[in-house]
Amino acid sequence: MKTVKTVETIKCIENAIELINISYCYPHVEEPCLKNVSLTVQKGKFMVLMGSTGAGKTTLSLCLNGLIPQLMEGKLTGQVSVAGKNVGKTAVQSLSKVLGLVLQDPETQIIGRTVEEDTAFGPRNFLVPLDEIKQRVDQTLAKVRLKGYNHRLTEELSGGEKQRLAIAGVLVMEPEILILDEPTSELDPIGRSEIYQTLADLRRKKDLTILLVEHSSEELIHKADEVVVLNQGEVAWRGIPTELFRNLPLLRKWGIKPLPVSQLGWDFYEKGWISFAEIPLDIPSAAGVIRALLPKYGHWQGPAAGQSKDRLLKQEPFLSEKTISVQVSDLIHQYNSDQPALRGINLTIEAGEFVALIGQNGAGKTTLAKHFNGLLKPTSGEVIVEGMNTSQYDTSDLAKTIGYVFQNPDHQIFSATVEKELEFGLKNAGFKGQAIKERVEQVLQYTGLEKYRSVHPFSLGKGERQMIAVASILVLKPKLLIIDEPTTGSDWTGVQTMMALIHKLHAAGTTIIMISHDMDLVAQYAKRIIVLKDGEVFRDGTPQDVFANEQILLDSAIVPPQLCRLSSQLKDILGSETFIQSSEFTALFESGEKSRC
Amino acid sequence: MLIEYLPGDTLIHRLDVRTKMFGFLGFLILSFLFLDPKYQLLIVTLTGLLAFWIKIPLQKIWRMMLPLLPIIISIILITGFTFTPGRFERVSSQAILFYALPGGRLGATVGGFLMGTTFILRLFSMMIVSSVLTLTTSMDDFTQFFQKMKVPVELSMMLTTAIRFIPTLDKKRRLILEAQKARGAKFNEKGIVGSIRSYIPLMIPLFINSIIMANSLSMAMLNRGYGLTRSWTSMREISFAPRDYWSISCIMLLLMLAVFVRFRLHLGGL
Amino acid sequence: MDNSGTEQKDLKLSAWNVKRLSIMAIFIALSAVGALIKIPSPVGTIGMDSAPGFFCALAFGGVTGAIVIAFGHLLTSAIVGFPMTIPVHLYIALQMALWAVCYRWVNEKLGLIPAVIVGIILNGVVSSFAMLPMMGMGGVMGLLPFLVVGAALNVIISAVAYKAIKGSRLI
Ligand SMILES: Nc1ncnc2c1ncn2[C@@H]1O[C@H](COP(=O)(O)OP(=O)(O)OP(=O)(O)O)[C@@H](O)[C@H]1O
Ligand SMILES: Nc1ncnc2c1ncn2[C@@H]1O[C@H](COP(=O)(O)OP(=O)(O)OP(=O)(O)O)[C@@H](O)[C@H]1O
Ligand SMILES: [Mg+2]
C-alpha cells in the first residue's frame, strides 16, 4: 500500500501536465472539438503539438490554463491537472503563476503602452514589490533579447519584437510551464530560429516545461523531446520527432509539412537504398547520404558545361515580345519624418512573371507592394503599373486590373454569406445582374468554395477565410495579382491548396507578385526572387542565383531553403549548380536521357 | 493621436499628476470665466507657451486642428445666428449685423460672432491644455490618479485599456480601409443612403475585429493574473514635492486674479 | 496555495467580468476611433462615435451598451478638450446611455426596425430638445438636422452590422 502511494506522489510531481479523457464542445456546435484526449507531459520536457488547422491545438491549450471552461462556455468533461493543481478548481489568474500561455496573436496580448509597463503587468497583479518587479522585468527582457527596450512604445515595435514581448510578459511571472501557440508565424527565418534558441536556452537554465504549438519547422526536430499530433480533436500520434519526420505517409495523412531533405530520403528509402533510420533530417546527413549513394546509383556526369548554358537560354526567351507589367523608377517612400522605408527602388516586372518578394521583417516589402495598387503614393519617383501611373489613379480604379490580397482576411470580410462577399468587388466595378452571377459562380468553382456558398464566412476556419479573401479579388480577374503572405498560419494542406491556386492563375497568364517568409515555397514556385533589405533591392534574380550564396543572404536575415543549402554542401560534386527542386536531386539518380528537362 | 506620451524632462513632466490635474482644472475655469475673445486670446497664448515649453511638435498640433476646421466654421455661424441680443450685457454686442431670413428673423449679432470666436479660442486652449496634460503624464500616473480619487479599479482599468487600444484600433481602421479600397470600394458616395452603404464595408470588419480583439484581450489579461486581487503594485508611488506646492500656489494666485478681474473690475464679459 | 480554502475563494474570481471589461474597453476605444471616421453628410461631417455603443447594446446587452456609449462619448470629447464643457458632456453621456438601453429594449420587444426608428427619434429629436435650456430654440433648430442625420447614420450602421454578424459564432 505504502509503496504504491509514494510512487503516485512521485508521478504527480513528475508530470507537469496531465489530461485525462478531455472532451470539449464549443457552444452552439454539435461536433466536439476535443475528443477523449489523454496526455501527460513530464516536468522539464519540450513537447511540440502539431496538427492541421482546426485540429484543436489552440482549444487544447486553452483547456490547460482553465480559460476553457472558465471564460468560454461549452461542455467540458474529463480532468485536467497542471503542476499538481486541479485546473477545474483553480481560477485562471492563480494558475497563471505556474502556467504561462502565449496566445496566437501577439497584437492583442500586449496590454501596456511601453515595453516595461507591459512586462510588469503580470507581477503587478500578484502584488510583487516594486523593486523586485523592476529587477525581474530587466532580467526577462534580457532573456528575450529586448534589453534596453524598457521605454519603447509597444505600438512602434516590429512584428518580431511584439512576439518577443508577448513571451516576456508571460515569462516574467516565472511559470514552471510555458505554452506557446504559434509564436513565430510572422517572423523572418532568422527571427524564428532566434525565438526557438531562446526557448531552448530557457529550458536548459530554468528547467521549464515547454509545450509549443507549431505547424512545422526544421529547427524543432532536434530541440524538441517529443511530438504530439492532434487530428480532428484526437491524439493521433505521439513519439520522438525524428520518428515522425522520417515517416512521410504519416505526415501527409495529418497535413504536416515534411522537410524537403526527408522527402528526398523517403524516395531513397522506398527504392530500398537506405534504411528508415537513415532518412536524413538535416543537411549534413542528407549530404552524407547523397555522397554515399551517388557512386552506386547515380547517373551524374559531373557539372556539364552544356547544361548551365541551357538554363541561361531558358531564362530569357523572346525578350522583345514581353510587355511590361510594373515599372518602378527611383521610388522613395517616407512614412514620417524619420528614415525612409524605401530608398530608391528600380524594378521592371514583365507581364506573366511570378515574382517573390522576400526580406527580413521591416525590410519594406509591404510598403513596396502597396505602391503597386496605389495604396501608397511615391514620396518621389514613379510607379507605372499596366501602363497607369499610380499617382494619377485612385486605388479603387486600379482595383479592376490589380488585385491585392492582404495578409489578414478578417480585414475585408463583412458580408453574411460567402457569395455576397464575392459580389462586393464586382458591384464596385460596376457589373450588373447576370454578369455578377456568372463570375461569382466561376470563381466559387475555381477556388473550391462552392460548398460554402451560403455559409457565414466567420463560421469557417482561417484557411477558408483566406481563400475567400483571395476569391473576392479573383472575381475581378486582375491582370496582376499581389499576395501578401498568403500562407501564414495555414497548415501544409492549406498551403498547398493556396499555392496550387496561385500556380494555376500564373499558368493562365496572370502576373504574380508574392510576399512570403517561407523560403521553401518561394524556391518551389517563384521564377524570380527580389530580396529587399532596408528599403533597397538587395538581390534580384532566379531562385538559383539568389539562394546560391548563403553567407550574403544571412545579412538580410534569410536562410536559403534546405535544398539549396544541401546543394551548396555538395558543391564539390555538383559544381556551381544550385538545385532548388527535389526533382533536380532525384534526377541525379535517374537514367541519363531522362535527366533534367 | 492625442493619447501619446512625449518623453522629456521639463518641470511639467516632473510635476505630480494631481498638480497637473489641478492646473488643468484651473485653465478650464479660467477659460470659462471670460467671454471676451481678447481674454481668450491671452489664455491661448498662455497655453501655447506651455506647449512650446514641452516642445510639442508643431506638425502634431496642425494635424490635430485640421479636421476640426468644419466644426470651427459651423460653431461661429451657429452661435452668430442663435445667440439672441438679450443674452449679452454690453450694448455693442447686442447690435445686429444682418438678418438671414427676410422679415427680421434669424439675426446675426455682433456678440454672437464674438461669442463664436470665444468658443473657438476656448476650444483651442482646451485642446492645447489637454494635450499638454496627456503628453507629459504617463498612463501609469493617470491610473494612480484614478486610484487616489477612489475610482473603482475596474473603471480605471477599463479606461486605461480603452486609451491604450485607441492607436491599435486606429491602425486596424487604416488597414481595413486599405483592404476595401483594394477591392474597389469607394468612400465618396453621396447622400445618407449612399454614405451608409459605402461605410458598411468599413464598419462591419471594424466591429468584427474588435470582438476578436476583445476576446483575446480578455484571455491575455486573465493569463497574466488580472483580477486576482482588486489592486496592484504601483509602478511609481506619486508624491508631492516642493515644486508641486509652488505650482499649486501659482495656479491659485492666477485664478484669484482672474476672478478679481472678471467680477470686481467687470472686464472680459460680453 | 494548495489548501482547499483558497481554491474555494479562487473560483469566485469571475472570468466573465474580465471578458465584459475587455469588450467594454475595446468598444470604448472604438468609439474614439469612430469619431475619426468622418462621413460627409448634407449638414457637415459626422463621426461614427456612437455606432459602437449602439452595436454593443444589441450584441452584448443594454448595460454594456450604455457604459460603452457614455464613456465613448466622454472619451471622444475629452480628446478634443470638452468643447461644450464637462457638465454638458456628462449630461449628453447620460442621455446616450439611456437611449442605448431603450434601443436594446425595443429591439427585444418589437424587433430591429422599430428599434432603429426609436433610436433615431431619441438620439436625434429628443436629444436636440434636451439642449433647449442651454442653447435656446435657435440652438435646438440648428442642432436638430445635424443630430438627426448623425443618429440615423450611427443607428442604422449599428443595426446592419448586428444583423450581418449575428449569424456567425462571434456573438
Ligand atoms: N469560439 C469558437 N466557437 C465555436 N467553434 C470554435 C471556436 N473556436 C474554434 N472553434 C472550432 O474548433 C476547432 C478547433 O479550433 P482550434 O482553434 O483549436 O484549432 P487549431 O488546431 O488551433 O487550428 P490553427 O492551426 O488554425 O490555429 C475548429 O474547427 C474551429 O472552427
Ligand atoms: N504606417 C506606417 N507608418 C510608419 N512607419 C511604417 C508604417 N508601415 C510600415 N512602417 C515602417 O516601414 C518599414 C517597412 O515596413 P513594411 O511593413 O514594408 O515591412 P515588411 O517588409 O512588409 O515587413 P514584414 O515582413 O514584417 O511584414 C518598417 O520599418 C516599418 O516600421
Ligand atoms: Mg490555433
Ligand SMILES: [Mg+2]
Ligand atoms: Mg509586410
